[in-house]
Structure formats: structure tokens, C-alpha cells
Amino acid sequence: MQVNRADAYKILTEYTKSDSLIKHALSVEQAMKKYAEKFGEDAEKWGVTGLLHDFDYEKYPTLEEHPYKGVEILRGIGYPEDILEAIMGHGTSTGVARVTPMAKTLFAVDELCGFLLACAYVRPDKSIANVEVKSVKKKLKDKAFARAVNREDITLGMEEMGVDADEHIAFVISALAEISDELGV
Template structure:
């Protein structure tokens, strides 16, 4: 298995945007937290979160992302379960989310982006002060963070078979642990 340092180098080779890098770090953190919670491989899950969108900046179209990334991961000898999770985080790839890691990646991906948006509009901009009740209210407001797919957030919660409030709270707490790195 590649190291986190290898993964971050690959991420930064393909991703220059500060917002996409922060998204990668947020998803990595959520994946690490869930891996720990589930008794899974924290490093592998973290790397999967870190790299899930690494190709997006250079290959943003649905006919390229995450397919190009999967090719690059394969050529860099990443494990197939990591590649499958990356592919399955986008429904249009047709790759089913079968592993707990893949289901978790899907469940945290859009939510991390949404939580970052929620923190950004707070007066203090602190992720640790985002409240679940506020998140749920903002999820209903279709004009807020329009780019976030609410259906994917709901589907992820169902597929992971977790309580919605508990999931939101868990990810907020997880992201709060690296708030300085996310600097919303």
C-alpha cells in the first residue's frame, strides 16, 4: 500500500485549487474517523478519501472523472478496493458501492462539501460551531450551496445505514479536529 505522503504528492500533482485541496483533506479526515469508528484500516480509508477527486481539476467532465483518476491509481499500484471506492463515489460510473469503505466515501463526500459551506457562512467561520439543526435546515434550502447534491447526501446516509443526525454530528466533529487545516 502506498503511504499517505505518496498519496498527497499525487493529489498535489493534479490538484492546485485551494478549495479542492481542502475538500480532499476534509473527506480524508471523515474517512479516517469512520475507519477508526468501524475498526477498519485508517490509513487506507484516509488515502481513499484524500484521492477520491484528485483528477477532477484536470478531468472535470463525467466522461473523464473519476475514470482518469482510476487509471492513474492503477498505474501507480493502488489497491483495487481503493480504485473501486473512487469509481463508485460517482453513480454515473456504474460501479456499485459494495464495500463499507466505498459506502462511507459516498456518504461523507457531498456532506463534507456542504458542511464546509455551512461553516463559511457562519460569522465566526468555525466548523466546530456548525450545528446539526442548522445543517438540516440549510439542506432544505435549495438555493444554499447549489452545487451540493442533496440526493447523494440522503442516499449515502441510507446506504451506510446510519442515523442522519448522528452522521452529520460525527462528520462535524471529525472536521473540527482539523479545522486549522480547513480554514473556512
């Protein structure tokens, strides 16, 4: 199967109606594309992986269903196994090891993207481009801020990727700033 963004976006919007979940998918897609470019990988494939990682979450939000149902749907359509494996590994509950750079990167950017959007939303100017790394790190220590974001996953993701925290946070902020209009930040 030839992976392309247009088809992936149709799948996303068929299953996901929540504006915040669509923005999350777009943010993860963007971070994945930028890392793929940095690593010399297939940016469209990595982007599609980010775009679809949570497409089933709105309909199947339990740990018993997500991302299993989504992967089952994508497998039925003919999506490549490396994309499916990355999606299965984007959460720790599945027990699927993240062995490929794509899978490690998806895990490392997923929770961070959500956290960075939350950081932008509370800024007076609501601008992702003006979010500072030191502010993000301070907010990560505040368990009451964006409490649904799993800080341990953010830390583990950076460790698995082998990236410096400051550089990773700055890289993802920069990536998201490129599509700030789409994200509303």
C-alpha cells in the same frame, strides 16, 4: 503496493492546484479516517481513499473523464483495487455499485463534507466546530444554499451506510473540527 499518506498527498498536489479542492480532499480524508477508526478498519487506507477520490477532477472535470482518468492513473501506479472501486463508486454517474464499507462511507461523506464546509463559511465565526446539526438540516432544504451540492447523494449515502442522519452529520462535523486549522474553518 504499500499505501501511504505522503505519497497520496504528492499525487493530490501534483494534479490539484485549487485551494478549495485540496481542502475538500483533506476534509473527506479526515471523515474517512475517523469512520475507519470507528469501524476498526485501516485508517490510513481509508484516509488515502478520501484524499485521492477527486485528485483528477481539476484536470478531468467531465462525467466522461472523472473519476475514470484518476483510477487509470492510480491503477498504473499499483493502488489496490478496493481503493479504486471506492473511488469509482463515489459518484452515481459511473454506475459502479458501492458494496464495501469503505466505498459506502466515501459516498456518504463526500458531498456532506463539501456542504459542511459551506455551512461553516457562512457562519459569523467561520467555525466548523460551531455548526449545528439542526442548522445543517435546515440548509439542506434550502436549494439555493450551496446549490452545487447534491442533496440526493447525501441522503442516499446515509441510507446505504445505514446511519441516522443526525448522528452522521454530527460525526462528520466533529471529525472536521479536529482539523479546522488545516481547513480554514
